[in-house]
Amino acid sequence: MSKGAFAEYANVSGLMGVVISRRLATLHELETVYSLNDALNLAEIVQVGNYNEWAAMEAAKNGNNN
Numbered sequence: 660m661s662k663g664a665f666a667e668y669a670n671v672s673g674l675m676g677v678v679i680s681r682r683l684a685t686l687h688e689l690e691t692v693y694s695l696n697d698a699l700n701l702a703e704i705v706q707v708g709n710y711n712e713w714a715a716m717e718a719a720k721n722g723n724n725n
Contacts, residue, residue, distance in 0.1 A: 674702055681705050 668676035671686070675698070678684050683701045684693055693701075 677702050677705055684691055
């Protein structure tokens with residue numbers, strides 16, 4: 660576990676954890692099919708999606724529809 664409020668992955672990298680937990684790839688796929696660059700691209704998709712969800716919630720909270 661981490662020192663903060665959120666748990667960290669103990670046995671896999673954070674990159675692998677993000678991609679697998681979002682069901683964009685399996686552990687087997689990351690080890691056999693996808694390259695590191697593929698995994699980084701998948702993680703970017705997660706990060707941009709998370710940011711856009713947050714931005715939409717903030718806009719809705721502040722009465723902005725942009």
